[in-house]
Amino acid sequence: MSRRHLRLVAVALATLLFAACDSAPPGVYREQLFAFGTLVDISLYGVEPQAARQAVAAVDALFQQQNRDWHAWQRGELDSLNQAIAAGKSFRPDASVVQLVRLGQRFERLSHGLFNPAIGHLLKLWGFQKDEPGPEPPDPAAVKHWLRAAPSTLQLQIDEGRISSSNPAVKLDFGGFAKGYSVASAVELLSRRGIHNLIVNAGGDLCLRGRHGDRPWRIGIRAPDGNGVLASLDLEGAACVFTSGDYERYFVYQGKRYAHILDPRTGEPARGVHSVTVVADDAALADAAATALFVAGVPDWRQIARDMSVREVLLMDAAGVAHVTATLKPLVHFQHPPAAIETVQLDNPPRP
Numbered sequence: 521m522s523r524r525h526l527r528l529v530a531v532a533l534a535t536l537l538f539a540a541c542d543s544a545p546p547g548v549y550r551e552q553l554f555a556f557g558t559l560v561d562i563s564l565y566g567v568e569p570q571a572a573r574q575a576v577a578a579v580d581a582l583f584q585q586q587n588r589d590w591h592a593w594q595r596g597e598l599d600s601l602n603q604a605i606a607a608g609k610s611f612r613p614d615a616s617v618v619q620l621v622r623l624g625q626r627f628e629r630l631s632h633g634l635f636n637p638a639i640g641h642l643l644k645l646w647g648f649q650k651d652e653p654g655p656e657p658p659d660p661a662a663v664k665h666w667l668r669a670a671p672s673t674l675q676l677q678i679d680e681g682r683i684s685s686s687n688p689a690v691k692l693d694f695g696g697f698a699k700g701y702s703v704a705s706a707v708e709l710l711s712r713r714g715i716h717n718l719i720v721n722a723g724g725d726l727c728l729r730g731r732h733g734d735r736p737w738r739i740g741i742r743a744p745d746g747n748g749v750l751a752s753l754d755l756e757g758a759a760c761v762f763t764s765g766d767y768e769r770y771f772v773y774q775g776k777r778y779a780h781i782l783d784p785r786t787g788e789p790a791r792g793v794h795s796v797t798v799v800a801d802d803a804a805l806a807d808a809a810a811t812a813l814f815v816a817g818v819p820d821w822r823q824i825a826r827d828m829s830v831r832e833v834l835l836m837d838a839a840g841v842a843h844v845t846a847t848l849k850p851l852v853h854f855q856h857p858p859a860a861i862e863t864v865q866l867d868n869p870p871r872p
C-alpha cells in the first residue's frame with residue numbers, strides 16, 4: 521500500500537472512529553469498499569443483512585465501472601476522449617461521460633471558470649495526474665504556455681453523444697466532481713432497492729438519507745490538518761457534505777507545499793484556504809462547489825457560492841479562522857475551537 525493510501529486509510533479511520541464512538545448501535549449494517557483511491561464506508565439502517573450485502577455489492581460493481589470509465593490518467597472512456605480531443609478528432613464516449621461533460625460545463629459557467637474540468641494538462645504539468653504527486657513545480661514557461669492555450673469545457677461541442685473540441689488543449693479531468701456524481705448514483709441505486717436510511721461516505725465526502733433510527737445521522741468533518749475531526753453535524757433527510765482541502769493530495773518542494781487544487785487564472789495551486797465544506801442536496805454540485813470555493817478563496821467565495829446556489833458553507837482559512845454561513849452555523853459543533861468564527865449572511869441573489 522502506498523503512503524497516500526495509508527494516509528487516506530488513516531483519515532477514513534479517524535472519521536469512522538469518530539462515528540463509532542457515537543454509534544455502532546444495532547440496526548446499522550456497515551461495510552467498506554475501496555474505490556476512487558479511497559475507502560468508502562456504507563451504513564444502512566434497518567435493512568436485513570442479506571439484502572444489505574447484495575445492495576453493497578451492487579454499489580461496488582457500479583463504483584468499479586465508474587472508476588474505469590472516468591479515470592483521468594488510466595486507459596478508459598475518458599482517456600480515449602482526451603486522446604481524440606488532442607488529435608482534433610471527435611469521439612462518442614459512454615453516456616455517463618457525456619453527462620459528466622455537460623455537468624462540468626454547467627459548473628464551469630456558474631463558477632466563472634474557477635472550476636474548470638478542462639485543466640487536465642495543467643494538472644499533469646504539476647504532477648497531479650499520477651499516484652504520487654510532484655516531485656517539483658513545472659517550468660514556469662510551460663505554465664504560461666498552458667495559460668495562453670486557455671482550455672475550457674465550453675469549447676466542447678456535443679452532437680448526439682459525439683464530443684469534439686475547438687481547442688485541442690482541452691484535457692478533461694473529473695477529479696473535482698466525479699466522486700460527488702458517483703456517491704449520488706450509489707444513493708440512487710440504494711433508494712431503488714427500497715433503502716431510505718443510509719450514508720455513503722467516500723473518505724469523508726458523503727451523502728446521507730433519512731435518519732439513524734429515532735435520531736438524525738451524526739457525521740464528522742475532517743480537520744484541515746487531516747488529523748481527526750474539525751466539527752460534527754447532525755443531519756437528516758437528504759443531504760450531502762463535501763470537503764476540499766489542501767491536505768488531500770500535495771507535494772512539498774524546498775519546504776513549500778503544493779496542493780492539488782489549481783487556480784485556472786494563474787496556473788498555480790490555489791492558496792489562502794485550508795479547507796472548504798459544502799452541504800447541499802446535490803452531491804456533484806456540493807463537490808464542485810467545494811473545489812470552486814477553494815479556488816475563489818477568502819476574497820471571492822461568497823459571490824461564487826451565490827452564483828453556484830450553495831447556501832451551507834464552512835471555509836477554514838489559512839489563519840485558522842472559520843467562515844460559516846448563517847444557515848449552516850446552528851448545525852455545526854466544533855470539536856476544536858477555531859482561531860475565530862465569522863458568520864456570513866449569503867442573502868444576495870446570484871449574479872446573472
Ligand code: ADP
Pocket residue numbers: 634635636637639643648693694695696697725763764765768769780781782783784807808810811815
Ligand atoms: P478531494 O475531495 O480529493 O479534496 P476535490 O473535490 O477537492 O478533491 O477535487 C480536487 C481535484 O479536482 C484535483 O485532484 C483535480 O483532479 C481537480 N481539480 C483541481 N483544480 C481544479 C479546478 N480549478 N477546477 C476543476 N477541477 C480541479
Ligand code: MG
Pocket residue numbers: 695696697762764806807808809810811
Ligand atoms: Mg470537489
